Amino acid sequence: MFTNFKKIWSVILKILVLAWVIAIATIFRFTDLNWDSDQHLHPDERFLTMVTDDLKWPKSWTEYFTTQKSPLNPHNMGHGFYVYGTWPVVLVKALAERLQLDNYQGITQVGRATSASAELLTVILVILTAAQLAPTKKRYLAGLVAGFCYAILVLPIQLAHFYVVDPYLTLALSACFFGLSLKPKWSSHLWAGIWFGLALSAKVSAGLFLPIILGRYLQLTWNKTLKLPQLIGLGLIFGVSSALTLRIAYPILFESQGFWPTGINHLVLQNWQTLKAFDGVETGFPPGLQWIPTQPISYLLTHTILWAIGIPEFLLGLWAVGVLIRFRHKLTQPILVWLCLAWVIGLSLYQSLQFAKTLRYIYPMLPFFTTIIGVAATQLSWRWKNWTGLNWLAAGLSLTGLWWSSGFQTIYHxxxxxxxxxxxxxxxxxxxxxxxxxxxxxxxxxxxxxxxxxxxxxxxxxxxxxxxxxxxxxxxxxxxxxxxxxxxxxxxxxxxxxxxxxxxxxxxxxxxxxxxxxxxxxxxxxxxxxxxxxxxxxxxxxxxxxxxxxxxxxxxxxxxxxxxxxxxxxxxxxxxxxxxxxxxxxxxxxxxxxxxxxxxxxxxxxxxxx
Known part of the structure; x- marks a missing residue:
């Protein structure tokens, strides 16, 4: 009977600790979403709010998919320059109408709350993904640590307070990878394909994630986990579901008079080309001037350490990589762990070599960064009597990270x-x-x-x-x-x-x-x-x-x-x-x-x- 009581208490305690992590994530993301007192002080928000406010609902599905006529196409509603996907603004439009907040003030607040909600879902996906990559008996630990570390990261907390499309992109890529990390079945690859389509439908830069997806399929081929026909079938499910989702969630990407597209929308291509033309040391575009004196690699790395991640969690990330290398033979899903690391390093390196080195461009790698920390934590024994210097270092950096993030949170107070x-x-x-x-x-x-x-x-x-x-x-x-x-x-x-x-x-x-x-x-x-x-x-x-x-x-x-x-x-x-x-x-x-x-x-x- 005493043994049963201990088991029940252990389960309750685990639930309470996990709930505490979710509570921290919720508080940090939803605190003072009206941080500018309805003054609309974020220029990207102002733009998306105006776009969302101007959108109208089509009279039929045919009109929805007809690019030149759809009232959900910003180009048709007076916004000739629009470089984002459309499902985030359509979602906010629908929610704002449902909540009777379909006005300039209300749309911004609904947009911010939706960004915060997307961020909270990302925290949950980080927990699930880290648990999936860990040994069965240590899944709870991996998910708990990864979720806690992501919950207190500074950049996601800040972006959760803005009506921008980046939280949707990061959520979708996290959900896609979670699906790919599951046991290879048609359902998991359908899930992954849908979410990758949504990622592309938020920002086309999600295409940078394709090498990670390819790496997962190469692993399944190399390990002979599946027979070739099964692997081809899963790949087709992923590809078709991604394409269909992209068509439905980002219809203005295509030229069409109905569901079947005839090509890529030339206005979208022109918008992307215009945006790219703002890059370069000869730019006269005011927001681009800040990048002219910046150095490749060192600039973005410095600001990522100091502001996106914070010094304590960056050191914790280095600790995690060291632990994983030391105990690499004990990993149960080594390729998936290394794919996480490849995405973290690859995206950071790629963006640090671009002209515009803004922090939000490396934001999609942060869930994978903390997933690595969660998996690394499972390689140590956390029984009190077995604690070593590595345990103390990890615990100290985690608590310091919470203190660091709490300091950033003061700006919203x-x-x-x-x-x-x-x-x-x-x-x-x-x-x-x-x-x-x-x-x-x-x-x-x-x-x-x-x-x-x-x-x-x-x-x-x-x-x-x-x-x-x-x-x-x-x-x-x-x-x-x-x-x-x-x-x-x-x-x-x-x-x-x-x-x-x-x-x-x-x-x-x-x-x-x-x-x-x-x-x-x-x-x-x-x-x-x-x-x-x-x-x-x-x-x-x-x-x-x-x-x-x-x-x-x-x-x-x-x-x-x-x-x-x-x-x-x-x-x-x-x-x-x-x-x-x-x-x-x-x-x-x-x-x-x-x-x-x-x-x-x-x-x-x-x-x-x-």
Whole structure:
């Protein structure tokens, strides 16, 4: 009887611990989905929200599959440039209508909740996949460890708060691999094929996963697990189900007058070509400028370690690879484990060699990264008396990883910096003030309650700092600067990318140097930062330190409310400018004339007239 009680208690305890992991994942992903107080401060979200809002339901299936007529085709609804798949926006459209939230505000919130839900499903798939790759008696341990490690990763937590298509891509690839990891049957390969079709229907870059799929089929061939006709049959099931899913979930990819396509949609191809044309060191596309000075491999690797994964979990990943190599002869599914590692390394290497090295491009490898950690944990004995240095190292890094992620989570416990800055502006700026905003960045103040720039009669002036460097540009900007009462930098988007390109923007770089050193007649009067906080505590730091124009990728700093904050002004742009940008406000105290400002800026500069 006592033995039965121990078994029952053991099962209950396992369920409770697993529920705790799911609870952590849920809390981290769903905390403050309205992080910008309905201000729509993510530009990609704004675009997808507008697309979703404009979509209409077709009158028939024939109309749905007729590319030139379908009202679910963004190209037909006034959005000539659209590079994503369509099933994520169609899903959000359907949910928003069902919840009676089919409006600009509601769609964004439904989109964010759906992203968070997709992320939570990915956590569950990580648990199931790691368990599938582990020895039978240690499946629970593998799933628990892998799920916990994925639940606390920083980048998935952040992307769960955005209405973007990347969580759908990562969910679909995780589900596809889970199906392929199961015992080879028609049902598992049908499942895998459907999810791979959905992955392609979210982002066509899912095609990079094909070598991993091929590797699984080569393994089945090599191991002679199946006879050749069976293997061909499973491959056909996978391929046909993928193709049918792609046709149904991404109909605008094809030219068609009905279900059967006649070719690839030329508008989709043009959109992809246009997007690709933004790449390269000669790009004039503002978001692309940040990539010009970055180095292959080292840039993305550094930012992946610091921000996407976090230092503790990166070290845990190295620990896992070392353990797997040491105990490789004990692995029950070695090829599948090595395929996970191949995807992690392969995708990271590929993306680090591209021009645009944004963190979300390596996001689909993160479930596989933590799956490796989960499987590695099964190679050690976790009985207390058998603990070694490897056990202590893994446990310590896991707990440190939770602490690290909790620090990032603090940004969602604070109001958005642009909202706080806007409230401050309304309180401190007199009516009819002349305020600047920078082209390609969000202007402040935001409309809050009854207050708006219009109601306060503020004159908002655009500074076109991304324009080519000419005398005409700086004559105009010098005049504008002389008229300003306040300069408002609502993020580091411009000052950081321009300062990193002094040869391309010699005067604009000098402008920011003079501005930050308060030598241009403007004095910094306010700064609003919301850095990830590892140690919340009131400190003796009375104010925030102005960031360097070329900040390091990470810096430990002290703020008035945090004894150990991670200053991320040097992190990849997309990591900070959406949900926690640093806002800087400068007041015109010296009131230099336009000619004085022009002389300060153009000293020893030789620019073309136009």
């Amino acid at each position: 604070q109001p958005h910096t642009r909202v706080v800055a806007s409230e401050w502006i309304y309180e401190h700026f007199p009516d009819q003030s002349v305020i600047s905003y920078e082209y390609w960045d969000d202007g402040l103040p935001l409309s809050i309650g009854q207050d708006s720039a219009l109601s306060r009669k503020f004159l908002i002036t655009e500074l076109a700092l991304y324009d080519n460097e000419t005398l005409e540009k700086w004559q105009k900007l010098s005049y504008q600067l002389a008229q300003l009462d306040y300069i408002v930098l609502s993020s580091n988007r411009l000052w950081r990318s321009i300062s990193a390109l002094p040869k391309r923007y010699p005067v604009a770089s000098r402008y920011y140097r003079l501005l930050f050193s308060e030598a241009l007649g403007f004095k910094k009067i306010a700064q609003f930062s919301n850095y990830p906080c590892l140690w919340p505590q009131l400190t003796d730091q009375s104010s925030l330190i102005t960031p360097a124009l070329k900040p390091p990728p990470m810096q430990l700093v002290k703020t008035p409310t945090c004894a150990m904050a991670l200053a991320d002004d040097g992190a990849e742009e997309a990591f900070t400018v959406y949900d926690h940008p640093t806002v800087l406000i400068f007041e015109n105290t010296n009131h230099f004339s336009a000619s004085q400002i022009n002389r300060l800026l153009l000293s020893n500069q030789n620019l073309p007239a136009q």
